[in-house]
Amino acid sequence: MCSTNTSLLCEIKNMKLSGDPELDQQIRNWIKWDRNETTRNQIMNAVRCEDWNTLRARLLNRIEFGTAGLRACMRAGFDSMNELVVVQSAQGLCAYIKEQVPEESEWGDKGIVIGYDGRHNSKRYAELTAIIFLNNKFRVQLYTRFVATPLVPFTILRLKCLAGVMVTASHNPKEDNGYKVYWSNGAQIIPPHDAGIQESIMKNLEPNGDAWDESALCANDMLNDPYESVVPFYYDALKKLIPCSMMEQNGKCSLTFTYTAMHGVGYPYVQRAFDTINIKQPVPVTEQVEPDPNFSTVKFPNPEEGKTSLELAFKRANMCNTPIILANDPDADRLAVAEIDREKKWKIFTGNELGALLGWWALENYKFREPEGDISNCVMIASTVSSKILRAMGEQEGFTFYETLTGFKWMGNKAIEAQAEGKTVLFAFEEAIGFMVSTNVVDKDGVSAAAHVATMACYLRSKKCMSLQEKLRDIYETYGFHTSVCSYVICKDPELIKTIFTRLRTFDEGQENTYPKSILNGEFEIEHVRDLTTGYDSSTSDQKATLPVNENAQMITFIFKNGLVVTLRTSGTEPKMKYYAEMCGKPDDKNWDKLSTTLKRMVEAIVDEFYEPKKNGLQMRAD
Structure with a gap:
């Protein structure tokens, strides 16, 4: 009996196609290569309807690495996110790593880490990636539960992995998914790796025969879940950044916080962070703390959108009299913050305002931890589209300020470069509510940022009798509005x-x-x-x-x-x-x-x- 793929190939062979040789070849390739019935049928139905414009758009364009890796709508097509594109991307990435690290022993010793968020198909895409690498004799550290994005780059550094993949589309609409790639230094890929990986993908488009063979995931000694061997150390590293006196202060502080995960993965990770730094647990927005790939209560699952995305958080905070709201995006690498003022009006801080507050806090915290520290050897970083407030701070305080292109892939790599020169990197931020409050993770980290904002708020309330808004005004008084x-x-x-x-x-x-x-x-x-x-x-x-x-x-x-x-x-x-x-x-x-x-x-x-x-x-x- 013919397989479905063989049957469809026979059908196409007897059909009149578009007449465009390139498009017709790509149609045949898709039907031959794809093993997912849904996406295979999407292409086949378009062929039957002679929808050549749609097929041309989907099959003659290819998704490429951008600011945040691969990211697109989940549907059939080489321009989209789907199982075939994930298999091709994993094959290309795997081949590229093997070129860069030809010693086979390192593939098995160091391997790769893979994580995924709560979106539709994220787990499936992660498992397909794992299959490709396992079949190529790599050790695979595959998280078997939803994971916050920052834990993937942290795992790379902790376990000295050769690379990492996080399957997420962050705050994009529910129809989207993505594929974020990190290199062995724990930072997102930049040139020449991005172009090299893309070129390698193009050389490895035809799936290997075992690309969908799930038996590789069963009782495989090369497959591990790194959660227990990595996550506790993430929180140990967070704890080391906050002096004991401040953690004691956290325990005594009367401030309370409302928290929303925006239907994402952040809640258990923020809960553990608050336990670690001795702050009472945040009040959850119950409708939004469990992962929901449909993002049922928001039009856009992006706390950066402001009032429209935080409506339930405001309602919960008002009901529970919590003066500060903390909001992660669905993969918990970004953080939004809102605070109620004396007139009972909510102030949503912009990413630039939070950058000013956390920049001040990073320096203040450094002074507490290292009273004899050399501030002139310290560094803070922001992207070119973000506020220049850190530059103004640096001019007065004596630390170095670096500006990079847009995206944490540039800031993370700049931080690594500065560290290699013997500098102490205190902080990096981007106006799109992305914050790196240490180099424990050389990427934006919404979990540690939430912990630091909460500790900063407690410190200001207990020691300075100030709100976050009052401190922001004080920063502008000192360094310029x-x-x-x-x-x-x-x-x-x-x-x-x-x-x-x-x-x-x-x-x-x-x-x-x-x-x-x-x-x-x-x-x-x-x-x-x-x-x-x-x-x-x-x-x-x-x-x-x-x-x-x-x-x-x-x-x-x-x-x-x-x-x-x-x-x-x-x-x-x-x-x-x-x-x-x-x-x-x-x-x-x-x-x-x-x-x-x-x-x-x-x-x-x-x-x-x-x-x-x-x-x-x-x-x-x-x-």
Whole structure:
């Protein structure tokens, strides 16, 4: 009797296909290679309906490593997340590691770690990855329960693994999933590894015969669950960062916290973190603390969205009289924080504001732990789209500030580079509520960030009689007021996005490297432009950017003469054109309202004049 695949191949052989040789070959490849009935039938049904445009989009484009690895909608197609693409990606990654580490003994000794979140198919994708590596004589550390993303890079460093994979789409919609890859240094992959892995995937597209053979997962001595041998040490490392006096203070503090996992995996990990640092357990948002791949109570499972995603948390906090809300995203690598003020109004801190607070806290904590420590040897890091508040702090306090490209893959690797030079890396952050409060994990970590925010809040309440908001104002008094607006417009047409950015870089009658010179009819003039898509930078002597350039991602920064800096860029994971604007005041500039008003007015003009949302039919952010 013919197998389903053989039967479908016979059917296709007798069908008239598109007539496009490349597309027709990819159709045959998919039916031959895919072992998942659902996605195989999706392609077959499109063939039967002669939906060549859909097939062309799905089969002639391939998903590639972006800001957060592979991430896309779960459906059939080489441009999407599905079992075949996961098998191909795992085969390519495995082959690349073998090229980089040719000693077979190391594959079995060090191996690879694999984790997964609570999304649809995450466990399945993780197991398929494990099968590929087990069949290639690798030791596989496969978590057998939902795991917070930061534990994968921590496991790499703890067990000296060759690489790691986390199956997650973080805060993306429920239809999506992703595949995040870490290298042996515990950081997300950057060039040349990302390109090397992609090239290796393309050389290993046809699945091996045993790629779906689940027997590899049964009674295999090379397969381990690392939870018990790794997770306790994660919390030991967290505990070492908080002085005993502060943990004693935590136990006495009357502050309470409401916590939401946003239907993700974070709750048990945050519970254990709070036990570790001697803080009473947070009040859970019961509807959202258990993993739910449908994210049933929120439109977007992203605490960065603000009020719309935190509605149930506000309700719970008000009912239980807890003044602070802590919210992880579904894979627990990000953290949002809200605090109620004396007028009973909730303040949701931006990522930049939390970066200021946690930057101050990282330095304060370092001084407690190392009273004789050399601050001039310390380092803090932020991405280029994030607030420059750490730079202002460093200028006064004496530590070094580094700026990187967008994404923790760049900040994590920069932290490792600084450590190799003998520096002490205290903190790194990105405005998209990602925080690294030590190098225990060289990636953003929402679990440890929650523990540090809670300890900081208890310290401020007990020792300074201050709220988080009051401390933020104190930081601005000391280092200068920094106010920012970070948001986005939605555009699902890649060609339109390209047209919008091309217009900005050929502004003067189509000439290259000519950009807008001002906004609001010349009221606010632009002093410098940096384009990290083309490599142009008007501020350098040779007009070449010093940060890495990526011609496949749109990113332009405008620096205005009045001090406003705005970066326009495309998202690496969602159909968004983002904008990040900040006004940086000096410590002696106390007219904060004027700075805020000017920022708001300028941002509105920038979005209107540069993105032209009405003309281009762009969708504005709802919240």
